[in-house]
Amino acid sequence: xxxxxxxxxxxxxxxxxxxxxxxxxxxxxxxxxxxxxxxxxxxxxxxxxxxxxxxxxxxxxxxxxxxxxxxxxxxxxxxxxxxxxxxxxxxxxxxxxxxxxxxxxxxxxxxxxxxxxxxxxxxxxxxxxxxxxxxxxxxxxxxxxxxxxxxxxxxxxxxxxxxxxxxxxxxxxxxxxxxxxxxxxxxxxxxxxxxxxxxxxxxxxxxxxxxxxxxxxxxxxxxxxxxxxxxxxxxxxxxxxxxxxxxxxxxxxxxxxxxxxxxxxxxxxxxxxxxxxxxxxxxxxxxxxxxxxxxx
Amino acid sequence: xxxxxxxxxxxxxxxxxxxxxxxxxxxxxxxxxxxxxxxxxxxxxxxxxxxxxxxxxxxxxxxxxxxxxxxxxxxxxxxxxxxxxxxxxxxxxxxxxxxxxxxxxxxxxxxxxxxxxxxxxxxxxxxxxxxxxxxxxxxxxxxxxx
Amino acid sequence: xxxxxxxxxxxxxxxxxxxxxxxxxxxxxxxxxxxxxxxxxxxxxxxxxxxxxxxxxxxxxxxxxxxxxxxxxxxxxxxxxxxxxxxxxxxxxxxxxxxxxxxxxxxxxxxxxxxxxxxxxxxxxxxxxxxxxxxxxxxxxxxxxxxxxxxxxxxxxxxxxxxxxxxxxxxxxxxxxxxxxxxxxxxxxxxxxxxxxxxxxxxxxxxxxxxxxxxxxxxxxxxxxxxxxxxxxxxxxxxxxxxxxxxxxxxxxxxxxxxxxxxxxxxxxxxxxxxxxxxxxxxxxxxxxxxxxxxxxxxxxxxxxxxxxxxxxxxxxxxxxxxxxxxxxx
Numbered sequence: 001x002x003x004x005x006x007x008x009x010x011x012x013x014x015x016x017x018x019x020x021x022x023x024x025x026x027x028x029x030x031x032x033x034x035x036x037x038x039x040x041x042x043x044x045x046x047x048x049x050x051x052x053x054x055x056x057x058x059x060x061x062x063x064x065x066x067x068x069x070x071x072x073x074x075x076x077x078x079x080x081x082x083x084x085x086x087x088x089x090x091x092x093x094x095x096x097x098x099x100x101x102x103x104x105x106x107x108x109x110x111x112x113x114x115x116x117x118x119x120x121x122x123x124x125x126x127x128x129x130x131x132x133x134x135x136x137x138x139x140x141x142x143x144x145x146x147x148x149x150x151x152x153x154x155x156x157x158x159x160x161x162x163x164x165x166x167x168x169x170x171x172x173x174x175x176x177x178x179x180x181x182x183x184x185x186x187x188x189x190x191x192x193x194x195x196x197x198x199x200x201x202x203x204x205x206x207x208x209x210x211x212x213x214x215x216x217x218x219x220x221x222x223x224x225x226x227x228x229x230x231x232x233x234x235x236x237x238x239x240x241x242x243x244x245x246x247x248x249x250x251x252x253x254x255x256x257x258x259x260x261x262x263x264x265x266x267x268x269x270x271x272x273x274x275x276x277x278x279x280x281x282x283x284x285x286x287x288x289x290x291x292x293x294x295x296x
Numbered sequence: 297x298x299x300x301x302x303x304x305x306x307x308x309x310x311x312x313x314x315x316x317x318x319x320x321x322x323x324x325x326x327x328x329x330x331x332x333x334x335x336x337x338x339x340x341x342x343x344x345x346x347x348x349x350x351x352x353x354x355x356x357x358x359x360x361x362x363x364x365x366x367x368x369x370x371x372x373x374x375x376x377x378x379x380x381x382x383x384x385x386x387x388x389x390x391x392x393x394x395x396x397x398x399x400x401x402x403x404x405x406x407x408x409x410x411x412x413x414x415x416x417x418x419x420x421x422x423x424x425x426x427x428x429x430x431x432x433x434x435x436x437x438x439x440x441x442x
Numbered sequence: 443x444x445x446x447x448x449x450x451x452x453x454x455x456x457x458x459x460x461x462x463x464x465x466x467x468x469x470x471x472x473x474x475x476x477x478x479x480x481x482x483x484x485x486x487x488x489x490x491x492x493x494x495x496x497x498x499x500x501x502x503x504x505x506x507x508x509x510x511x512x513x514x515x516x517x518x519x520x521x522x523x524x525x526x527x528x529x530x531x532x533x534x535x536x537x538x539x540x541x542x543x544x545x546x547x548x549x550x551x552x553x554x555x556x557x558x559x560x561x562x563x564x565x566x567x568x569x570x571x572x573x574x575x576x577x578x579x580x581x582x583x584x585x586x587x588x589x590x591x592x593x594x595x596x597x598x599x600x601x602x603x604x605x606x607x608x609x610x611x612x613x614x615x616x617x618x619x620x621x622x623x624x625x626x627x628x629x630x631x632x633x634x635x636x637x638x639x640x641x642x643x644x645x646x647x648x649x650x651x652x653x654x655x656x657x658x659x660x661x662x663x664x665x666x667x668x669x670x671x672x673x674x675x676x677x678x679x680x681x682x683x684x685x686x687x688x689x690x691x692x693x694x695x696x697x698x699x700x701x702x703x704x705x706x707x708x709x710x711x712x713x714x715x716x717x718x719x720x721x722x723x724x725x726x727x728x729x730x731x732x733x734x735x736x737x738x739x740x741x742x743x744x745x746x747x748x749x750x751x752x753x754x755x756x757x758x759x760x761x762x763x764x765x766x767x768x769x770x771x772x
Binding site for chain 1: 435
């Protein structure tokens with residue numbers, strides 16, 4: 001990956017020098033050896049800050065929304081999940097394709113920062129669970145691709161819904177208690193929403209407490225209202241990048257809700273993998289006359 | 297907002313499409329078909345108008361069950377509104393069940409303007425189911441009583 | 443120094459529970475926070491809690507009063523207030539300092555917050571010294587002693603197999619008197635404090651920030667921020683709140699809850715104007731408040747070096763590097 005860092009820097013430098021984009025969004029090193037963070041480079045000489053390592057987990061697609069009304073083009077580096085997220089933003093008509101320059105990467109899977117901190121430098125750090133389960137490590141939609149376009153990660157044959165199914169088999173009260181246990185610790189900091197590429201409403205209902213729909217009070221009922229509303233709102237558009245879970249400061253297994261919906265969409269309306277095809281119709285943005293009928 | 301076990305009666309919120317179920321409920325009354333007084337009917341322009349948030353909010357504020365009701369597929373006043381409803385609530389019902397709500401507490405039915413007996417039957421059925429289940433405490437916001 | 447075997451902590455906490463409502467740091471589901479002590483609960487010793495103890499004094503949601511309409515007027519209904527002595531065990535230096543900050547806000551300059559005051563006054567604090575700083579910690583750079591928390595009633599020290607206790611205040615002495623049968627006198631030297639990884643140099647930063655309101659630095663710093671409230675909610679010193687009400691029929695409850703300057707709604711005015719429309723202004727406000735406005739008003743930083751914001755930030759905004767960037771800015 002170190003060699004790729006150099007290619008990445010060179011590419012970014014060329015883009016800025018040639019004026020193909022006004023800014024490049026990539027990654028740079030954070031405070032610790034196991035932290036890499038988003039970097040916004042607009043001067044060719046600053047491209048030296050860019051890196052590409054096993055900790056570039058941060059999904060960069062969402063940042064493009066900050067620049068959608070700005071003049072000129074923005075270049076962005078994308079892994080597989082970032083690429084799917086970007087596709088969803090394009091499907092949602094949040095971005096104009098011609099205003100972004102996409103540089104694709106092949107992702108080997110990102111290492112778990114929390115484990116890294118625990119285990120220490122030099123030890124073998126496991127990948128994030130979401131990365132182990134990832135089936136699209138390589139960018140899907142790009143203007144050009146960096147590195148060899150080949151599979152460098154073992155790809156599971158299908159999505160893993162075993163945790164969802166384990167929950168499904170419980171009794172209603174058991175399920176509810178588990179759910180309460182998870183969401184009573186929710187701080188409602190909205191990190192999950194703000195990092196989520198599918199959460200791209202210009203104005204979120206949870207930022208409009210005066211409307212009376214949601215309250216700032218933190219209690220289990222309100223927290224679940226938030227969780228369920230968000231899960232249903234990103235239904236069919238969640239790309240499974242798992243950034244919500246990573247962003248959560250209190251470790252709530254948010255993907256348990258999203259995965260359940262993904263599983264049901266697959267079962268009810270046919271296999272659908274959000275963000276893998278920009279031209280696809282959103283599952284909850286349309287219908288088929290032949291959809292299952294349960295409400296007769 | 298707390299539940300009094302002794303005087304408790306099921307409280308069922310029906311989201312009824314203006315063009316079918318609402319008229320169907322009207323016809324039920326006109327036809328002198330009796331149904332339990334456990335329902336509150338809330339008229340919406342189309343079942344497609346029913347945002348999942350409406351349902352969640354209802355549970356927060358203390359209803360025991362929600363019925364989403366609209367026109368039969370193919371009969372939508374706006375041609376296709378209820379097809380969207382169908383997809384939306386196929387997903388939502390499963391999600392609510394997944395987080396521990398009893399499936400009886402969130403139901404959806406197609407009831408046309410002519411189907412007064414069906415309206416009567418559905419409401420009676422749900423009322424009995426909820427009576428058997430007892431009051432709903434899940435999702436309920438009980439923080440604010442004084 | 444009075445000491446007790448660590449294995450005896452359970453007995454000690456049980457004894458204290460007879461006199462106080464005791465709260466201790468506990469690890470749970472990949473996160474950690476202060477929780478009410480119940481017999482047998484395992485107290486967390488390695489590192490600080492991911493959620494600060496500020497909620498013990500300034501809860502995330504706090505009911506203030508009730509009201510109801512009676513004929514043509516409104517009547518206030520006072521709500522039950524929890525009474526009784528409390529004891530917080532295991533507060534670290536940084537969080538003790540944060541209570542100092544909150545005291546300034548809620549108890550000085552002629553503004554007394556009764557809700558805060560009531561909780562503060564009925565709480566005795568047993569601080570626990572840190573020997574090995576966490577990776578995100580930088581309290582020493584802000585002038586704190588990680589082993590001796592200023593303002594605590596009792597200092598407790600983690601001495602490996604044993605815990606040492608030293609009363610600092612009268613209230614603290616009472617706590618140790620209660621534990622007479624559990625403690626014995628023994629000489630112990632405090633272990634040396636480990637090396638800090640982060641060492642921001644904060645000297646001169648508050649003064650320098652005075653002239654930096656319009657600096658282009660803010661735009662650069664803010665680019666990666668997501669404007670979520672994770673940092674402000676885990677921060678032991680952030681104390682902004684919003685007042686709202688829940689009205690049901692003719693009755694209602696007025697409550698306050700944490701708010702975050704990172705949220706767009708925070709400065710939204712009734713007419714729709716927002717003086718902090720983008721993340722640049724919001725991020726600027728957060729750091730100006732911590733490093734300039736607060737020091738100007740209360741003569742102390744609104745940061746205690748606990749490192750929680752570094753730890754939780756999904757995009758790794760790093761206050762130590764921001765301090766560095768402020769220093770380097772022209």
